[in-house]
Amino acid sequence: MTCSAAGMLPYKLIYFNMRGRAELSRYILACAEIPFQDDRVEWKDWPSLKPSFPLQQLPVLEVEGVELNQSLAIARFFAKEAGLAGNSRLEEAQADALVESLNDFTLLIPWREEDQALKKQKIDELFDCYMPKLLSFLEKHLRDRDWLVGNAMTWADLYWHVCFTTCSVLRPGFASQSPGLSALIDRVGSIPQLARWIQDRPASEF
Numbered sequence: 001m002t003c004s005a006a007g008m009l010p011y012k013l014i015y016f017n018m019r020g021r022a023e024l025s026r027y028i029l030a031c032a033e034i035p036f037q038d039d040r041v042e043w044k045d046w047p048s049l050k051p052s053f054p055l056q057q058l059p060v061l062e063v064e065g066v067e068l069n070q071s072l073a074i075a076r077f078f079a080k081e082a083g084l085a086g087n088s089r090l091e092e093a094q095a096d097a098l099v100e101s102l103n104d105f106t107l108l109i110p111w112r113e114e115d116q117a118l119k120k121q122k123i124d125e126l127f128d129c130y131m132p133k134l135l136s137f138l139e140k141h142l143r144d145r146d147w148l149v150g151n152a153m154t155w156a157d158l159y160w161h162v163c164f165t166t167c168s169v170l171r172p173g174f175a176s177q178s179p180g181l182s183a184l185i186d187r188v189g190s191i192p193q194l195a196r197w198i199q200d201r202p203a204s205e206f
């Protein structure tokens with residue numbers, strides 16, 4: 001699946017050695033069994049490489065001689081290829097809205113706060129005040145169905161799994177009162193191609 005040695009693969013996804021903002025794309029690629037080069041930049045090499053990338057940030061996708069930046073644009077590009085973007089224009093928009101809503105939460109996490117006490121306080125506030133709203137919004141979408149949008153899995157379900165994994169590091173059990181969303185985690189995680197990816201991927205905290 002991930003072929004870091006092969007120079008002929010159509011997709012080179014460049015990011016750091018962590019899940020972070022590349023993991024949603026990696027999930028989509030894994031589910032659809034689309035081969036890609038999983039290029040991971042070491043932090044020690046980043047200062048010298050940084051100026052060569054668009055907006056000097058990662059992830060970046062190299063495809064057909066084009067450099068594509070922005071993690072969600074990259075993931076949406078793959079979701080369309082994989083048939084995971086939604087089955088109608090409205091479903092696509094619903095999946096987009098869910099992905100953006102999940103992403104908004106990740107942007108509020110004070111990743112760069114160096115004062116550890118303040119960081120914990122900010123994270124606690126986020127989980128106490130913002131997360132209940134997000135969980136209730138997701139539950140309303142899911143209702144008693146198997147997937148967040150329509151009758152089939154979309155990239156929104158995959159992003160829920162990605163965000164759940166990260167949020168569980170920050171606050172274990174944060175979604176334990178949401179049985180439907182917890183079941184969705186199991187449903188997504190038991191997709192064989194994805195389970196393989198999760199088992200084989202390089203370990204990282206975030």
Ligand SMILES: N[C@@H](CCC(=O)N[C@@H](CS)C(=O)NCC(=O)O)C(=O)O
Pocket residue numbers: 020021050056057058059069070071072
């Ligand atoms: N909106 C961009 C944000 C990209 C971003 O913030 N990348 C971070 C890693 S998550 C980065 O490149 N940090 C290194 C730096 O800015 O020097 C996206 O979603 O791709």
